[in-house]
Every structure is written in C-alpha cells, then in structure tokens.
Amino acid sequence: MKWGGGGYVTGLIYHPTSYNVMYARTDVGGVYRWDGGGSWTPITDGIGFGPGEGTYHGVESLALDPTNDNKVYMVSGLTTHNWDGSALINGRIYVSQDRGASWTHYDLPFPVGGNESGRAVGERLKLDPTNPSTMFYASRTAGLWKSTNSGQTWTQTSLASKVLTGSEIMGLGTAPIGVEQIVLDNSGSGGGATTWNMYAFIAPEYVQKAGLTSTMYKSQNGGATWTPVTVPSSVSGYYVPHVVRASDGYYYVVFNKNTGEGAGGPGYLYKFGGINFGESWTQLSTTTQGGYSGVSVYGSGATARVALTVTTWNAGQPVVQLSDSAGAPGTWREIADGMTHWGSSGYRGWVDDVEIDPTNKDHILHVHGGGVWETWNASAAAPSWDEPVNNLEETATLAIVTPPAGASYKLVNSAGDIGNWVQTDLAAKPTRSPNSAWGNGDAADVLWSDPTYIVAVGITSNAPVTAYGSWSGNSGATWSNFASLPAGASTNFNDSVSIVTTSRNNIVWAPANSIPSYTTNNGASWTQVSGLPTPNGGLPNAYRLVVDRQSPNKVYAFDGGGAWWNNTTGKVYLSTDSGHSFTLVQGSVAANFAKNEFGLTTMVGNPNASGDLWVADGNTVYHSTNGGANWTNLSGFATVAANGSTGALQGATRIALGKAATGSSYSAAVYVVGTRSGVWGVWRSDDGGATWSRFNDDAHQYGGIGVIAGDWSTYGRIYFSGAGRGIIYTN
Template sequence: MQKMRLIALAGIVAGLAAGCGGGDADHGSGSTVLAGTIGAASPTIKTARFASVKFGGGGYVPGLIFHPTSPDVLYARTDVGGAYRWDAATKSWIAITDGFGPDEGGYHGSETMALDPNDDQRVYMSGGMYDSADGHARLYISTDRGDHWTHVELPFSAGSNNQGRAVGERLMVDPNDPTILFYGTRTAGLWKSTDRGQTWSQVTSLSPAKMTQAQVDATYWSSPVGVEQVIFDTNTKGTGSATQTIYTAVAPDYAGVAGLNYALYKTTDGGASWTGIATPADVAGFVIPHMVRAKDGVMYVAFTKGIGPGANGPARLYKFDGTNWTLLKRYDDTQWSSFGMGGLSVYGTGANTRIALGVTNSWGNWQGQSVVQLSDDGGATWREIAAMMPHVPADGGFSGWVDDVEIDPNNKDRILHVTGGGVVETRNASDPTPTWTFPNDGIEEVASKALMTPPAGANYTLLRSGLDVGTFVQTELTKHPTRAPGGFSSTFGVDTAWSNPAYIATIGAATWGQPDNLGAYSMDSGVTWAAFATNHPDAKAHQSETASIAVTKAGNAVWAPAESVPAWTADNGNTWTYTNLPALPSAGISRGYHVVADRKNPNKVYAYDSGGSWWMQWGGATHFFTSTDGGHTFTESTTFATSGASLNSFQETSVAVNPNAEGDVWVVDGFTILHSTDSGAHWTKLNVTQSIPDPNNYFQPKIFGATSIALGKAPVGAKYSASIYIAGVISGQWGLYRSDDGGVNWTRYNDDLHQYAGIGLLAADQTVPGRVYFAGAARGVLFTY
C-alpha cells in the first residue's frame, strides 16, 4: 500500500495543489466546474436535538476507572467508540467524546484513562487506535469531568483497538504531586510528564529502547504489550512531594527488545533508577494484565499467558509483600479449557482483604464455571459470584472477555466487570447469590455498516446493520431492538421491499459454527427469519464489509459482495444469477458496488462503482449503471464519467434515490454531490461542498467534502419532494446538512459539541419531516428530534 501511494504522488500532487489546496469543489477526473452546476450561499445554522437510537452497549469496554475517593465518579473507556461518564442520578452513562471532530476518528478509542486523586474534575485520556513505531497518539485533558477537552500530541503511539487493550491502566497520576504523570507505552518504554501531561520525556533509566516497526510487526497481531502499568506505592496524597516508590510491569515483548530481565521493576527514587524484582518461576513469559495495591502496601499481581481480549491461560494470581510471593489462585490448561486472568480489584487490608478476580476465556454460563471469583480473606478461599447467578434481564450472559473488574472504592458490595458487549454490575456482592444487571443505558458502541428506513406505514422505524452485532429491526427508538436474524458475526447491508416493507433482506459475514450463513430474509417485518437457501456464488470467499444488497420486491434482490460480479435472485435465494456488471478487482483496498433499488419503479436498480480509492485518479475510473429489468442486466451511463465524479473508496461514497420520484438519483463521491433526474442518463454536479485539505498529507484531504446522503419526508410547503441530508463540508464548515429545495440552500443541523468523531451513514425518515438517522464513529446510531 505504501509503495502504491508513493508511486501515485507525482501524478496527483499538482491536482491537489489546484483542487484540494485551493478549496475548489471539483476534484478528480473533471478539472473545471461544469456549466450545469448549482451553487449555494453560506448555509444557515439550525442546531437540532440529538438522541441515541437505543441498542445498549454493543461493544468492548476494556477499562472502568473509579475515582479513589469521590463517590460515583466513574468512567468507561472503549476501544473504538469514545468514552463515557457514569451519571448516578439517572443510572446511565453520558458520552463525553461527542465533541470530537470528523478528523479525530482515529483518536476515538482510548488505550488508558487516569484521574487526579486530588481533583475529581480532572481527567486524562489517551487517544489512538493502533500502535506503530513512529505513530503519534494524543493525550486529551479535561478539567470538568470530560465535558470539554484540550489535547496535546504524544511522542509515541497508542493502541486502543490492538490486542491487549485492557492491560493497565497504563497512565497514572502521582497522588502526592499531581503535576507528575507516568505512561507505560506499548512500543517506547516508560514516559514521564512533570507538567500535567503537556510535555513528555522517556524514562531512560528504565530503558531508552524504542521498538522498530519490524519488531512491532513481529509481535502477536502487531500488538506489543510493552510497559503494562504504573503503581505509586503510597497511602498519602497532596503532600506536594513526588512519590518515590513506584512499581511498573514489563511485558516479554518489550523486555526482549530492551534487554530487561524482569517482569516487574521498582524505583525508590522517583524513577531515577530501577531495580528488577524476581517473579515466581512458573510465570516466566507471562503478561501482567493487572496489578493492584491494597492500602496495607501488599501488591496483588495477575499473570496470564495470553494478552486478550479474553486472554487464555495458564494463569496465576500472586500477592507480593515486598519480599515474598504467595500463590493465591491458579488456572492450568486442561483438555477442555484454557482459562486466563484479566480483571483484578481489591478492597480492604490484611486477612480481610476482598479480592475480585476476572476469569477470561471462560465462555457461557454454566454450573461450576469461573467468571468472577471473590475472596474475602485475602485469597485464602474463593467463591464464584457471577456464573449461574440471577441476571436482569434473564437472558444476559458472559462474553468471556472479563478483562477488567472493579470494586467500588466506596462500596465493597458494588462490583462491575466488562465484557465484549458492555458493562455488568452487582450491588449485593456479599449475598450468597448476587444479582447482576447490565447498566449500559447511554453506552452505544456499535460500528454501523448500513442504515435503512422503510416507507410510511411499515410497523418498524429503522433497519440497522453493524459489525459484531448483526442486523436489527428497530420498532421503538428508545428501546433495545429484539427483532434480528442472528447467525452472523457482522452484517454489512440491509434493504426492504418498498411495495411490501414486511419483506427484509440482509447480508453479512458468517459466525463460528455457521460458515454458510451469509444472507437472510424475513417476510414478517423481522419477527422471523430464514437463511437464503443458497448464497451468492462468491460471497463466502469475499466476506468484506464493502458490500450491499438491493431489494426490488418480495423475494427479489441484487446482492453485491466485495470484489465480485453482483448477482440477482427472484426466489429468495434458491438461485443466484450473475448480472452483466464487471467484477471489481482490489485496488489496494477492498472494492464493491453500491446497489440501490428505485422506489417508484421496482424494475429499476442502480449500481455505483466508486472507483476504489481516490489516490488512483491517474489510472482509474468511476462508473454508474442502470437496470430496467429488476437488476438482471445493466447499462452504463455514458455521461457519468465526464460529470466531474471523483474516485474514492466505498466507505467514503454513497448513493440515494428520491422515494417520491422515479429516476431521481443522488450520488456523493467523497468530494461533491451529483444529481440525475433521468435514472442516470444525465448528471448535474452541485458546486456546494468542498473538502478540507491536509497540508501534511498529499494522499487525501483532512476532511472529505461529502461522504453520505439520504432523502426523507419533506416538510409541508417544501420546494422539492424530499428533504436531502448530507454529511460534508459547506463553506468550510463540516457538519450534518439539510436542504428542502433540491440542494440550492442548506442548513447545518449539528454544532461543535455534536460531531461524534465524524458522521457516517445517513438514513432519513419517510414519515417524520426533519428526522434523520446517522452513525457516529462506532458511536451507535443517533437521530434528530
């Protein structure tokens, strides 16, 4: 990929200087503004109100962080979907990263968070999803519990979505001198700040080593664990003098590069020098996912062989009193299991220390299972408090990713643990049979891949498909959806028959144990589902999210898997027949067709090939095709290539139809908006949107000009039969925009506090004027009201 981009540089830099750099809305194959373009004045701003379409959880929460003294000050960090603060009054979570802009999507996952023990308003959060030898993360800093953030660039990378992302917390604030922070990085050792995170220097006294990219790539899934955690060995806070005794843990991958011979190190001079601590021989080569300090100074240290999520074993739990190690718990691999250890939390001191231990890679909910083990006597005896215990709702279970467990420091009976789908909690942990609930209200961490609204009169409101969760039929916006086909690991496309919205079809990727389950349909609005009798012939080999499906009428659909010739069925998937569309070979990234059915004429289907990626402008092309026989055969538009359409990736492009007018088609190519009123025969380019250039990147803009489009119910008296919504840039301002006059004038609907690290997919309501649904960056689905 990098070689391809470097070759492309000479061929596109001049065009970028004239186009992106100059603010011209016209990019790609067209170099001048067409005579038929439409201009727009500066948009008006009418901020809408936003709410989440409820799913509830939906994604991995690697870490929960309690303030050590202030009751109910609790945060949840996610791997890709931002961060949340607990609101005790409403018993729900408040998203605190919705103000992240469209160019901050890469920072929307947090590898670690830290709280100032002396100031419960001050929060630190890393941003950066994938580690590398030369990458740069960000440190976000808030002085009002995450309501507002500033940030500084960090001189190392972070990996919130890498393997081992629950290890830590890596970032800690010195409780005695809170101007001092330490950060245990994955690739560059231990770092220190003495000015509340504004500047950083490597703690070379531990090791000056930094991993090369080859060394990063040589680790499991290119996910080095590195320096795992920092623990300040003190019971005091706010003394003004830096804590002198500090522990840090080092994973085998970084230890091997840095020439470090121990898994645990200690300093007694604030980090000026470090001494290795010999750990028990039976944990050699293990990772330390968590270690915690009790108030009596005893350290509790979990060791496990895998790095997680859901780390496998063997595993050990030891306590360390500064001299001696005592084994408290062990899991060894057996014929049937390889349980690891993840979450670890303690409360109290001495012989009465309460220990909560998360057991990872333990799947299901069965008698004798270990999920959360609890000891009330410092590890002498243990009991299971989660498996087979009462759950509300009753169908709740465990994901095997119990990678963080936290005892509320102000209430020992409140224990929370994380999973791959959110947070689980008990508030009566001392009972013989604790009751567990799923306090995920407010957490919406689904990475959406398709949104679709049905015509007026349907008995549901929204269709949604997403990674890891599949397709759901939303009947009520404020309640978790229950209608779903199941049997998918992820879904990428969903559509409904406009003449009969009870018929729904969806496509996706197979899940474990069901390798052939790639497509399904419902004839009763999603209440019951059936798998397609057969799959598109190429779907199993191309299970990429760069895919779509168009339903023309009940039982009839066109399926376009990635890098494949789309095929059609007229019998609910009993047979599939290839269309005459050309195959789309890979262009360094996956390619696929956007296929969309005309809503007024079910015989018309449109197929849009966005070209692959926009750095291929020198030799690629973008294409638009129309079918008049239900998607069996297609004819290419001879004017689309000269309309000014640019090449771009599938994910940065979109096509939509006006449900109130046959042949009324809209396309956004990442840069601009194109419109046809004759089924794609002729096109008008709207001179409305402009990409925001990135002066440091010749390969793509900082923010694309127009990436998604949807049409919905127009208000009474509107000049056009549908309201048009886009996510893009108008007059230099990125946002969610609406036009009620066919794209001449635009109104911005969001403000800077509601950016969601970028707005992706759009779907407009066909019943309620002004209502649009959209996906934030792994932030679930939101809507205007």
C-alpha cells in the same frame, strides 16, 4: 437509539477520593461518565472529536486527578501502526477540566493501541498521587515515559530506551504490549511531594527486545533509575494484566501465561509485600480454566475483600471469584457463573476488569465484550446481576435503511459484531434479527411497495467465518435463510456490501470485490448479472445498488472508483430488467466523478420521483433528475485540509433523503455529511440543493459520521452512526 452496551468496555475507573465519580473506557466508542442508577453520559462526542478523529475514540487509558475530581485525562488512538508496519501512529493525550464537557489535547511522542490486543491491561497512565502534574505512561512500543507538566511534554525514562520499529512489531505476530503498567507506592493525595518508590511491569517480548532481565522493575528515585525485581519462578515470562495496591501497602498482582482479551491461562494471583514488606510473594490462587485478568480490593489486612476475574467462554467455569480473607487459598467462591443475570444472557468472555465500589463492597462491576455487568448483593449466597448500560452505546453500524411512511418499524440496523436488527421502538432494545450469532450485519433493504418484506446479509464470526443472507415477509418477526449464496459472497467477507429488492423473491446482491448476482426465488439460486465489470480494486469495494422506487424494474449500480489512486473515475450503470443486466450510463462518464473508496462515496435515489439520483463522490455532491443522463455539480461542497493529523475534511461522503418539509419545493429533505466553506458537518436542504443549512454543531460531531438515513414519517429526523457510538437520531 436503544441497544445497550454492545461493545468492549476495556476499563472502569473510580476517582481515588470522590467515589461517586467513575468512568468507563472503550476500545472504539470513546469514554462514558457514570451517572448512577445504571446510566452513563458519553463525553467524547463533541469538541475536539470532529471528522476523521474517530481513531481517538479508541481509548487505551484513563487517569483522574486525585486532588481535583473534575479533571480527567484520556490517552487514545486505535492502533500503533498502519496495516503493513511501514509507519507508526502516535497517539494523543486529552485533558478535561470539567468531567468531559470540553477537552484539549497534546500529541504524544509514542504510539497508542486502544483497539489492539491487550487493550484491557490496567491503566497505563498513572499520576503521582501526591504531585499529579507528574505522570507516567507505560507505552506499547517505546518503554516508560514521564511528564512533569500534566502531559504537555514527555521524556523517555531510563527503564528502557528501546523503541520498536514497524518491522519489529509486525514480526511479533500480534500487537506489542510493551511496558504494561506502573504502580506508585503511595496512597496519599496532594501535598506536592514527589512519590519516589514505584514498580513497573513489562511484557516478556519487550523484555527480550529491550535487553531487560525481568518482567518487573522498581525505582526508588522517582523513575530516574531502575533495578530488576525477581518474580516467582512459576510466573517467569508471564504477562501482568492488572495490579492493585491496597491501602495497607500490599500489592495484588495478576499473572497470566498469555495476553490479550479473553486470554487463556494458566493464571496466578500473588500478594506482593512491596518495599515496606520485604518484597515477599504469597500465591493466593491459580487457574487453568481460562486466564486471570482483572482484580480489585476493598479494605485491607486479613479481612480485605478481593474480586478476581476469569476470562473464559465455557459454561460451568469461574467468571468472578470473591474472597473475604484477603485472597487466602481456600477462601474463594464464585459469584457470577450460574447466577441470575437480568437482561442479556452473555456475560462471559473478555471479563478483563472488575471493580468493587469503594463505598459499598456489595456493589461490584465487571466488564465484558458487550458492556458492563453489576451486582448489588455480592455477599449473598447467589448474587444477582444486571446490565448497567443505559446510554452506553458502543456498536459500530455499517448500514442503515429506513422504510416508507406507515411501516410498522423504524429502520433496519446492520452493525459490526451484532448483526442485522429491525428496530420497532427507538427506546427499546430490538428483538428481531435473522441471525443473532456473533458476526457482522453488512447491508439490508426493504421493499418499498410492501415494507413487510426485508432482506439482509452479513457474516457469522465464529470459526469458520461464513456469509449468510436472509429474508423476512413479516417485518422481521421471522426469517428464512437463503438456500444458497451468490458468486463471491462465500469468499469475500469484507463489509463493503450492497443488497436491494425489487419485488418479493427478487433480490440483487453485490458482495465485496465481486460482480453482483440476482435471484428470482428468494435465494434458492443465483445468476451473475451481465454488463458489469468487477468493481475497481485498490481497497475493498463493491457496487452500491439503488432501486428506483417508482419504477422498481430500474436498478442503478455505482462504482465510486475504489481508491483515490485508481485511474478510473466513478461510474453509474443502469438495469431496466430488475437488475439482471446493466449498461453504462454515459452521463456518469461525462460527470467525471472523483475517484474514492467505498466508505467515502454514496448514491441514493428519491423514492418520490423516478430517475432522481444523488451522488456524493467524497469531494462534492451531484444531482440527476433523468436517471443519470445529466448531472448537476452542486457548488459549495469541497474537500479541504484539516488541522493536526486528521488529513482532510471530505467535501461530501454521505447523502440521505427523508420526509420533505411541509410546503417545500422539493419532494424530499436532503442531508449531506461533508464540508461547506471549510466547515464540516451534516448539511440539510429543503429545496433540492439550492440552499443549505448546517444541521449539527461542534458539540455533536461523534468523531465523524459513518452512515446516515432519513426518516420518511417525521420531517427533520435522521439516523446516523458516530465512531463506535451505535445509531444516534435527532429531530
């Protein structure tokens, strides 16, 4: 489904000899291969990226074999440690021999933080250009590592033996940056010889922890031993987000006072002579208007073109600086700020990598927090820019709701960072939103008897964080904010949220970790419902609310238990007065639902039959046809142990209903995300759960599926979210 970008592209990398081959890495959405013409192909949706492996869609570094343009390496893992630092989380290296069509992986002996601060640092994984089976990895927590067998096994180099503990990482107050990158002093390709000379750049906090004496070291024996290199005093203790070695052997080194995406300055750009040029330093540029981050070089010598990015949010300040005189002071000009940008107005912030096309110096691309921008006329006095993000979909959807057949729109998408959007055309970016400010869309609902009425809730992330709720009476063309918020909404900002509407003006909202509230006047005032206890804790939790579409005065509330370690099983409550008061449905107690967190449980209702409910409790599927008084546990779904570090293949986490097949015995098609006979996937039943068939295959797993909804106009169409992959749909 069309959005276009939407997430943080943390790096672009051209193949060093086959310049038509380029990849983009992202912080939560995997890797994309460039197809040209502004279009991309996602290459981490299939084999090797199954359920529970969305963590490996957080990509920290890429490397391309200079002797084989089909071979690509990817190092991934979202975070270096768990929430309290009590355990470190090692990453993986993936290898593809066919440009990402298939993958194998090896476990790494060190943590990886593809979604942590500083994730746009220049490539940490570096292959020896003349002997690419030898590679180095600049790790965040454990120094510099070396592999001589294409990443299968690794040993720590002598640069530093310090391995940060979980408590040391937590004590930093931010993500560890560690060894930032390594640059090998060789522009050759192939031949099998070892590259002996190289430089390593180290973050100042790891310098201190490891007892090093400089933020820069060199080795002249292939990484066996290291000696410090003195950096200019003006950048002593600075971070080095990017380094580029030009073909003439000179290095362009970016220094910045602070680290992280969009980090502030001061920033400096220096030209470094390297081993062959006396290791001299020449200052080329400095800024206090934001920080420096990305750098790219085209050509060599005195006429080299240098592009330099400035990570600032402020209008009227530099974004991309360009010099055609090897970066000499006084030769820089701005080529992005104030220029024509076709498409989205956002191009500032997190501009942390830039690449000049090796075949065309007028074609320049830069990343940002919402994708990629490019210009094809960088030499013009006023270059124009567009967004080459076709098929690059990196948004994180939190909820999907589809309207009844005949509605003028396809669905409402509630997504992290980008908010709530009404999608009218699957091939076009949506334009209807209650709040286009940066922030999360948490949940939405549509009125079944009149789908022009929509309600949506979320938060805006610009400080201070605030919750909002909105309603539209014209299919999302215009919106009005609720005049007030219910209890809990203004203080509990977690994305575990549910909201439903029973009729115009009448809404029930269940904020995170809170008792729901209802309004009869479109949010002018709210009253807490009666009969519901605070939802079980342990993890962020909320009641899942479901309206009986045949009898909208009936509203069901489901608490899945909150966490697997809680002593209370999942329960269903029923309201017969439009969600004002609830009573426990005793049949749900007898059903003995499993205890699971909000993200592993679902309850939905069949809009074609009153009292027809479905529950996925994380382990299996239950069906009731009498409002929850009795439940049938459907056989075949079961949680099983998974291979590797994925933990478990959950038996059933998501249920969606959609238009029934012609002539089917049940009034809706049923789709379940879960595991049958040890096989995880999306399973479909056309006969009310009597028989099932797998709906996806191993090439379409998306790192697991988060949320799912069925279409009520087209049989067989479902909408679902992959791991940081926006909304995907299939017929």
